[in-house]
Amino acid sequence: MKFSKYANLIFGCLVLAFAAFYFFQTTQMVVGGVKDAVVDAQFVPYVLSVLMFVLGGLQVVFGIRDSARFNEGAYVPEKSDYKTVVRILLLIVVYIALLVPVGFLFTTMAFLFLAFSILSPAGQKRKYVQYVIIALVTSTSLYFAFRSGLDLMLPQGILPF
Amino acid sequence: MEHVIQALGSVFAIQTLLFIFIGVAVGILFGAVPGLTAVMAVALFLPVTYGMSPGVGISILIALYIGATSGGLISAILLKIPGTPSSVATCFDGHPMMEKGEGPKALGVGIVFSFVGTILSILALMLVAPNLAKVAIKFGPHEYFAIAIFSLTLIAALSGKSMIKGIFAGVLGIAFGTVGIAPVDAAVRFTFGTNELKGGFNTLTVLVGLFAISEVIKTAEKIKSASKDEVAQVSMKSIKGFGFSWKEFREQLPNCGLSSLLGVCIGILPGIGAATSNIVAYTVSKKRSKRGHLYGTGVIDGIVASESANNAGIGGALIPLMTLGIPGDAVTAILLGGFMLHGIQPGPLLFTNNATLVYTIFIAMIVSSVAMLILEFYGLRIFSQLLNVPKHLLLPIILVLCVVGAFGINSRVFDVWTILVFGLVGYLFVKFKAPHAPFIMGFILGPMAETNLRRGLMFSEGKFSGFLTNPISGTFLVLALASIVWSAASHYRNSRRDQEMLVVEDEE
The missing domain is CATH 1.10.287 (Helix Hairpins)
Structure with missing residues (x-):
């Protein structure tokens, strides 16, 4: 259709x-x-x-x-990649669901790494080391910056601090 | 005077100045990178301001707004695609100028006239807002109801190609606004037995969902097959001054003045802002100019019109926000949320109860404009390199920031689910080509209209005639009716014309 x-x-x-x-x-x-x-x-x-x-x-x-x-002749079908859309949506749902039980730090790390991998363009090589580093740095700096500097208590989950 | 001195002290504190510069820089980046917008910039930075004093927090948000509105010009000229809808018309002449090797001049003109447009609009804001507030302070529920209804009809009329979709978007926004405890009698509506919904949906979660999450989902659709954008590199080092002569500057002043005026006026109208004003100003300027036939071939006039108009919208959009609590566009809707988070209710009383804050906003706007001029001119090299940040790394980080912001509102995961739901609603809107702006305006103005309708009825002993006999509310209601009739007629004419064109094509 x-x-x-x-x-x-x-x-x-x-x-x-x-x-x-x-x-x-x-x-x-x-x-x-x-x-x-x-x-x-x-x-x-x-x-x-x-x-x-x-x-x-x-x-x-x-x-x-x-x-x-509707002019069938002039119709140019849009190239839409719904598979990626569904995968990223599922990932977001799992991310939000685990946010409180597991905590912001670990879920965000995992989410970022998986999201980078899912969204990386088809022709390019996946740079997993880079993804791990960015995921680690982003989640850690956000967690501690908001908790200690900006008074926003992000869910700590399984972390003791 | 005492308020002005206090405000100066608050803005010129080292910490605030630093935050304003950072805000403008981040704003420029969000404006420049296609797919990132001013709404996102302000929404994502809200949680950073939670712990700050209202003056500092709101100054940062204003700095982001000003930077992001102007930043679009960088990609409009260097990437040949507008970074935000505010800079669409900048491409028309910016691109040909770039091809002629006049890129630095195009950028210089864009940057300077962005600045001039912003400053003119701040002057308009400073002149109009306090006087309007003096009038608005006498407004009661009748007036507020009528203004809300007038704004709603205007938005539906001015939005997009399909009037039905525009009106539906507005109605759906009002419908979502009815969730929670009803005004006046506190009846519980559409909460489905949950406690979380009793307070209704938070404006910020709705906006973040509609504008940021939906953008992430939309980009996921195309990201696999995306190619890298070509960023043209220019050096601003070799040029003198801003790359154009004093004579050229003076020649452009009438054009800039008119375009800024248009920008301010369009900015005041609720629901439309810089995205419309840059194109309107370009068209008007082209029609009026003796050099109109040269527009689109790479003349500075086009860039002047577009860039002064889009930035002038800032001051315009803040007029109804600050004096009536009615946002002029999506960014000011987020700002409204920001005000509320800091415990400030925008409206005429702001000017009497919180005069220092009002002056702080005015001064922060001027400082942000200067920061924008400096940063865009001297930091262009850095911004142009950042245009190449890969989307597949940027978008997940933006999503995480949205989650942080949503969670921070009330420290509950419910708000995070809400942004996802509104993200999906926003994505459906994109798929069905329905406009977002009427939805958000309906969501904000709907409850305002309902509350004032019911209060007004209490004042006039249950009689609707009270809304018509009051001169101000009567006038606005008549204007509302006129705008519906006018837009229905023009939509009918347009669809007739389209049909006739189809018939002619078929005959050929």
């Missing part, structure tokens, strides 16, 4: 889906205060839901029109 052809249509559907979710959550809200007031805590969320439904609907209509008009 050509993403560009259906991008506007998909976007419209996503807007409608979010509008439905937001609207449903608004109806479930427990609101105290004056019961007969027109404007309570639900007022703005309802207005936003309606706006999103209208915008989503319009976007779907325009999306269908755009995909029908």
